[in-house]
Amino acid sequence: MNDVTIIICNYNYERFLADAIDSALAQDYAATRVVVIDDGSTDDSREVIGRFGSRISAVFKENGGQVSAYNRAVELLETKYAILLDSDDVLYPSAVSEVMRAFDGGDYGKVQFRLDVLGSAGELTGSHVPHSDPPLDCANLLHRGWLYPSPPASGNAYRVSALQRIFPVPETEENRYGADFYAIYGVALLGAVASIRKSLGGYRVHNTTEPGASFANSEDLSKAPKAFAARWTILRNIARSRLGVELPQEFHDFAYEKARFSSRVYQAPLATRWHWMMRESRSYFHSIIANPFWSLKKKLGTVVFSGLCLLPYRPLSDYAVRYIANPLARHRVAAR
Template sequence: MTQMTPAQTISVIITNYNYDHYVGVAINSVIAQTRQADEIIVIDDGSTDQSRERIDSYGTKIRAVFQENQGIKKVSNTGYEISGGSIVLYLDADDVLYPNALELIERSFKPGVAKVQFDLDVIDRCGNFAGRRFCNFSDDTSEESVAKSFAATGTYLWPVTSGNAYSRDFLSRVMPLTPPESHDGVLNTVAPLYGRVITIVQPLGQYRIHSRNISRSNETGQTAAIPQFARRIGIRKQEFDVLREHAAALGATLPQGDLLENELVFVNYRLMARKMRDEDAQDAPRTLWNLWRAGASCILKSPITFRARSKHLLWITCLALAPTSFARQMIRLRYNRMHMLTNFRRLGRARSFA
């Protein structure tokens, strides 16, 4: 007799704090799925704007949870604890899922899969497309290539929170968490220790970049014009410490050495930190050439498209060669280009109606 695969159930947990302009768009994107979520949980973390009114307007279509402000760590643990799906997806309230996202995610889940990850189209605060993706996976990214990358480097290419769906079997072995900053950093870092990682290379949603993204906040939670590079590097080092703890508990072997050298984001951060004089103390003795060489090596090994690889190489080369004052302007432009482009678009629309 053929054994039937147990039916999957899907929980989507939308986490919100003062995103009244966006949270309705996120909820609508989940309600409009071709494969309906079994439960939609919206957790509002003590918002002081109009979020509650917008969330309440959905009535019984969602399960709304309103709590005093406790921060994203508590919210993520609460979402897991009250959800019941065999597949769990955390959706930031400023992000969006495409209508076929849950259908394709469910098809990809098999026994032994820890998580399914997928690309996201990048949009600005007004929903305009930026013409790029996060992570911009190459077409040949596969379960095997991810496993090979993790075995060789201790890491792999993974997207932000809204680009991941986790199996409850995996989450039950690691939750609740007290991560250095947010759950996605630790969950994505340790996932390959607990099961297979499946990648859907097509975009299944939208990642909104704006001034209030968590990567742009400082230690007090205030918005910064550019990331605090030394702080971000320190957080990532702590996440790798968590990875080593889990590996030791499971009897798994990890590569030796500095795992940050294998991550595209952080070889970039190290170069930019040098130019901004915001450097992690352990990096200070390294030469600029050494930082550039590490960056180039990481880019050439990354599972991204040839076009993306070329852009990254051009960027770090120009950054390394540029005088410090000019390099700082390049960095400021990099992290504020979405904001500037949105303002230009708004100005253009205003003139067209004048």
């Protein structure tokens, strides 16, 4: 039986941290180690970690951001496989067992699984991520510039030897967050990706000033597109220098394009919305129409919903943007 490490990277999430640690300790796979890396929290996270005693290994470091925490995590890994669990997310008890059965079935660099989308209190919302499954050969897609469908950080298990070829990632003031981007797409250049088509954990959506149109827990609409582009550039440099792989200069990804779409159209006047549609929408619609993962029905539906932003009635336009940008918004709107 191969040992597996669940590493929980935490910063100021004392209100969620115990749930994450409990879920890691509750795994029905006996050979599971749990490590918590605290990235210089200023809340009561250290006290929460202390309550678990010797059942976990704890590492306390100065604050450096998520990239710094991931670099430390990969440096510490001694097992063959690992899951990097965000401290506001949870794993279901069979997650590691099912992941290891998948790893045993092939020579994979990564095994990914669905995550149920949870509200801030941990309640189920009825949605899950991702909505599409990638092919085994995600490297071929990346060579063409397509970012394949993946769950957020907590929905991925990695072969550690592959992670160690991607990390450490450069630590700069501009590159503090989004460390899972390098793990998710970098490891796929080194091995096939297996997908488990069931939810094995929960992804908590919270900490947003405008939940309906939010892009992620940590990035607002204006920052996300720029951050994505910068990460792709860094990944290209890592792929070239460490793997001898040349990735295209530009990438295609609907998550990236919908962030740009939302930042330009959401709560914007009619003239701005029309200007975006006529002058700036080419790459957005390319990420829909040429999307290799979507059905024709999904493509048509997204195009039609996007077109609602051209209507004079702004509340309808904003509803369409929320619906496209954030699956959780669909359930919130329906519940009103």
